[in-house]
Amino acid sequence: MYLPTMPAMPSAGSTTDAPLAATAPTASPSGSATPSPRATSRRPTPSASTTRRPDAASSGSLGARYQVTESDRNSFEASLTVSNGSGSVQDWRVELLFTGNVKGIQASSASGVSVTSQGNGWYVLRGTSPLGAGDSTTVDLRFSRSGAGDRPGQCTVNGAACVIG
Secondary structure: OOOOOOOOOOOOOOOOOOOOOOOOEEOOOOOEEOOOOOOOOOOOOOOOOOOOOOOOOHHHHEEEEEEEEEOOOOEEEEEEEEEOOOOOOOOOOEEEEEOOOOEEEEEEOOOOOOEEEEEOOEEEEEEOOOOOOEEEEEEEEEEEEEOOOOOEEEEEEOEEEEOOO
């Protein structure tokens, strides 16, 4: 029969009532709650702000970043930067899907981009010419809206996720 081993007991002079190991359940890949085997680890866990996101240059493909630059009651402005980290010229297509209140879009006229609406807050932006190897382009966007909300629920460049924020 197998019996689990217990962690070492605190020394006789210790007066702490704290548990020896964290007992908070964490979700496992299967969805069941189990205590985390790393709960007593002293390493900090990465947060969303410190997690490294692959960029176009390191992944060798196209990448895009969507970032809100201004916002008011009825509209907001955003910047969309598309980068080509591959070694070849590539066409690009960005899809933005907003849930809710976004009603219209305008792109800067000198940006080399065409914009179409697929309805219900779904916008497709395409470069009017391919993006050179190692190059990037920035498109200034202005959106009209009724109510709140300026971040897309989905942003993709040629099918891969964009960086939002």
